[in-house]
Amino acid sequence: MRLPFRKMHGLGNDFVVVDARDRPTGLTEEAIRLIGDRHRGVGFDQLVTLERDAAGADLFIRFHNSDGSEAGACGNGTRCAAALVLDETGRNRLSIRTAGGTLAAERLPGGLFRVDMGAPRLDWRDVPLARPCDTLHVPMAAEGVRGGVACSMGNPHVTFFVDDLDTLEIGRIGPLLERDPWLPDRGNIGFAQMLGRDRMRLVVWERGAGLTLACGSGACAAAVNAHRRGLADRAVTIEMPGGELRLEWRESDGHVLMAGPVATAFSGEIALG
Numbered sequence: 001m002r003l004p005f006r007k008m009h010g011l012g013n014d015f016v017v018v019d020a021r022d023r024p025t026g027l028t029e030e031a032i033r034l035i036g037d038r039h040r041g042v043g044f045d046q047l048v049t050l051e052r053d054a055a056g057a058d059l060f061i062r063f064h065n066s067d068g069s070e071a072g073a074c075g076n077g078t079r080c081a082a083a084l085v086l087d088e089t090g091r092n093r094l095s096i097r098t099a100g101g102t103l104a105a106e107r108l109p110g111g112l113f114r115v116d117m118g119a120p121r122l123d124w125r126d127v128p129l130a131r132p133c134d135t136l137h138v139p140m141a142a143e144g145v146r147g148g149v150a151c152s153m154g155n156p157h158v159t160f161f162v163d164d165l166d167t168l169e170i171g172r173i174g175p176l177l178e179r180d181p182w183l184p185d186r187g188n189i190g191f192a193q194m195l196g197r198d199r200m201r202l203v204v205w206e207r208g209a210g211l212t213l214a215c216g217s218g219a220c221a222a223a224v225n226a227h228r229r230g231l232a233d234r235a236v237t238i239e240m241p242g243g244e245l246r247l248e249w250r251e252s253d254g255h256v257l258m259a260g261p262v263a264t265a266f267s268g269e270i271a272l273g
């Protein structure tokens with residue numbers, strides 16, 4: 001059996017996109033890990049599976065990290081999947097369901113795609129944290145960082161605000177913080193440096209995938225958390241190693257809007273078994 005796929009990325013956060021709308025892919029967790037292996041497989045940060053939605057949305061999207069675990073949300077992957085289906089159908093808007101919630105995607109001029117990522121969840125139970133805590137000041141710490149800000153964007157995020165991103169050893173502290181006892185489901189860990197009220201730098205250590213060039217839901221969380229801390233306005237540009245995303249935490253309905261580019265690198269077929 002051969003499984004067609006498309007390799008896409010959003011700012012270097014890379015995905016293998018497979019289509020299960022007509023028949024299930026049948027991929028096991030082990031097969032997902034193998035395809036995600038950058039030496040023995042295709043390699044990806046996330047596997048993005050397109051499915052039909054039973055509840056009436058235009059599309060259901062499922063996300064798996066390269067370690068085989070399932071994730072409730074993936075901002076860059078949602079933009080890529082949305083772009084693919086919008087191109088396929090010639091439409092400009094799409095409703096999408098994910099395990100983390102119902103989203104809306106639209107095509108913008110200039111080759112950009114915007115996703116309404118819904119409202120962040122700010123209660124400690126929703127992140128989730130291990131026990132009651134003010135999510136604005138989570139007493140997590142590692143060398144060079146202390147006191148994170150937590151929220152859920154359909155997946156768990158903690159953002160640490162620092163003066164100088166370049167002094168951190170993220171490859172060393174990221175995996176420790178991902179598995180901190182405060183995070184029973186592990187977490188995506190963002191390290192942010194404010195450059196002004198409308199601009200910041202961000203590096204994200206992703207749960208189940210490690211250091212990434214960009215993280216869409218991590219950028220949403222950083223925008224929300226920076227505003228909650230009084231560090232940023234509601235609209236910010238976020239610079240990540242792979243490029244920039246434009247974020248707005250909309251006042252009228254509390255939804256987070258994320259806009260940025262997508263790209264296809266190549267497509268191919270995986271020989272299963």
Ligand SMILES: N[C@@H](CCC[C@H](N)C(=O)O)C(=O)O
Pocket residue numbers: 013045046063065070071072073074075076077155156188206207208209214215216217218
């Ligand atoms: N690349 C992502 C986030 C992917 C999921 C994450 N690693 C998790 O386990 O929650 C994005 O662009 O949001």
